[in-house]
Amino acid sequence: MSTLDLDPRFTFDNFVVGAANRLAAAAARRVADAPGAAYNPLFLYSASGLGKTHLVMAIGAHARRVHPNLTVVYETLEHLLEGVMSAIQAGERDAFRNRLRHADLLLLDDVQFLAGRRGAQEELLRAWDLLTARGGQVVLASDRPPTEIDDLDQRLLTRFSGGLIADIGSPEYETRIVIARSKAEERGQTLAPGVAETLARVEFTNVRELQGALNRVLAVQELEGRTVTAEEVAHLLGVGVETRKADEFGAFLNDIAGAVGEVVSGVSAEQRLADAILRWEGEGFRTRRLELALDSPVSEIEADTLIDEFESDVERLRSIGARIRELDPEAPELERLEVLRNPDRLHDAEALLAAVEARTRSLPQPPTSPSFDELALPASLFAVRAARAVGEAPGTRYNPLYVHGPAGAGKSALLVALANEVRSQSPDTAIAYLTGREFADELMDAIQHNHVDGWRSRYRRARLLVLDDVDAIAGTERVQEELFHLFDDIVRAGGQLVFAAEVAPRALAGLEERLRTRMESGLVVELNEGAEEATGTEPETTGSARDVPAWVEPRVPVAGNDVPVAHAEPDLTDVLDEAPQSEPQLPVDDFFRSREKVLWQWPYVEDWLETEAG
């Protein structure tokens, strides 16, 4: 596979430098003098015919002359890929890398044709890394800047942009004059006064067109042996030589291109870091990460990457602050400037946001039905009446209400009815309704994502906490501890707690004593399997409070020694007295068969007996 030769006509000596290409020419010379030492890669771009290839080849020619041992490879992308394809078809698997393996200075022209060629990009990426790892220099030429090459691999884009990107603009009037004169001189000819100026005034879009026009003038001079005058040029070229339209803006751009180049080139990694430090300090952000980088040697690419990441973190901090403000304008987290202004603590800032989100998230709500009226349980059931009493005045009696009974007895429906009763009576009451499993899962999630404080604050808002299937928390430590604290907080705030489980608290294995005593401190009622079947056929109610066994008697909450007893629990007779007078009284004998009032199955009776016997 052959390589392309450098065209000996293209040297630095015959490259006319003007304002539009000064930066590109200076950078090219520096690279040619010391390949691999500065501006690696050098990325040159311009519209067609403005001298990219000339400069690229001049670099190669100069580097070969100054460093004879250097392996210079010049390729256009198309030629390179054609050669690689042929080699691959001939069975050479690593054709691409082999082709560039020995290059010390790779000059790659027309790289814009990489657009959309993923395979070629991958290969170039690998070859690039091998080459630069050996200290090799890369010079690229394109008709557009790297960022405008479509579908360019991000890694290649980073590499292309990692050195110096220099563009070549259209030469301004004065440079066009010099180009015309110097090209004539190269051909050993002299232009009559005014000819170069006249040519320079023609609307050429690039240097090639200017050269073509000059060639016509020179051909006439050579072939006819006479000097072409300025007046003849228009006729000779077959175009009207109009005075170049006043493109003042274009001239302005050309004139300041050099000044922009001054700003962006030759700025060291340290200077970029220091500038970023001062800028972000001025904005009130901690810049320790950048300061550390400033104290250690970093390349320009590393510095840019660091600054890029830093600014991305700053942006995230800003959006976190804005989000917290949106969720809660009074959030105390907004005062945590040591976190919200420190990109090194982005993780903590995320945790702050998560806490605020957790805190401000709406509480889990009960289904909208059933209400007590829709309940498929007899209104006369003791548990239903107790729940209704709690629903009508939450937090003032039977706190907590603990309903237990086998699966399918209607506990969940009863709890929902209670919650809906509270909701209908005072819609502003903060209600949380969830199962013990959900409660535990939410806590685990909050622990995992480091926003337990927010989770806790969220549930502390509840003034009615309904925890169904609370059995699920048995045997847990952290969940019970959190529920214990939450219990006290809600009671202290005058809120109501309601629990449901298959068994009574004392039968719930793995329930901590402090929680068990609290659950028993209000009213514990049983809702048995037969309750639904008994609907309408065997109304179960008790005649009077005196008939109620001692273990369901209401007690004053004991959720903490300092709990003020604002409302002493009303006697259960309050509830029972509200029972419809028309309901028949149970015969005394039947009372003892009521599964609602009597504990028929004592849990762990063996343990008790053992203890008693011991």
Added chain:
Amino acid sequence: MSLVNYSTKEITCKIVYYGPGRSGKTSNLQYVHAFVPEERKGPMVSLATETDRTLFFDFLPLDLGTISGFRTRMQLYTVPGQVYYNATRKLVLRGADGVVFVADSQREQLEENMESLRNLHENLLEENIEPRDFPMVLQYNKRDLPGVVSIEELDDLLNFRGVPAFPASALSGNGVFDTLKSISQLVLQSLSRRFRAPVDQVAARGGG
């Protein structure tokens, strides 16, 4: 405050046209606006009074395209020249990277020119900007009118800092781009210097 962002490869500069009322600041921007290709400019925003004087400011965003790999943008502003709009002038001046002082070359406007220049210095100092170090050029406008004050005399009166000064006729465009080019180069040079300074500045405050 101009911005050079190496990550996004962007440069943004703010240039303010300052000067007494009716000296031709808006005409400068209008001329530039007329010569900038459509794709390179945003709409020119002018907030004028019913008497067609600039009440608040003119704003012309220019996209100079990608130069040396950097997307380069300039924002040109004018301030209202009338004495009583000083609060607006201060506001517009905030964050400026350079100033074009547009003076009226007519003899009867000499006092207004000097008063406006004094006001510029005061406002810069209020913003903690040292006028002597701040990129500035002078434009002696309305040179096409008869009987205008000579350049030398204007220099004596206004250009005590020896900044670049350009004769201009903003309505016809003479000198407009020369002025813009000069201030742009000064601003960019100042930016370039800024990048040479901060390493020492960071080190001097104790290395963070």
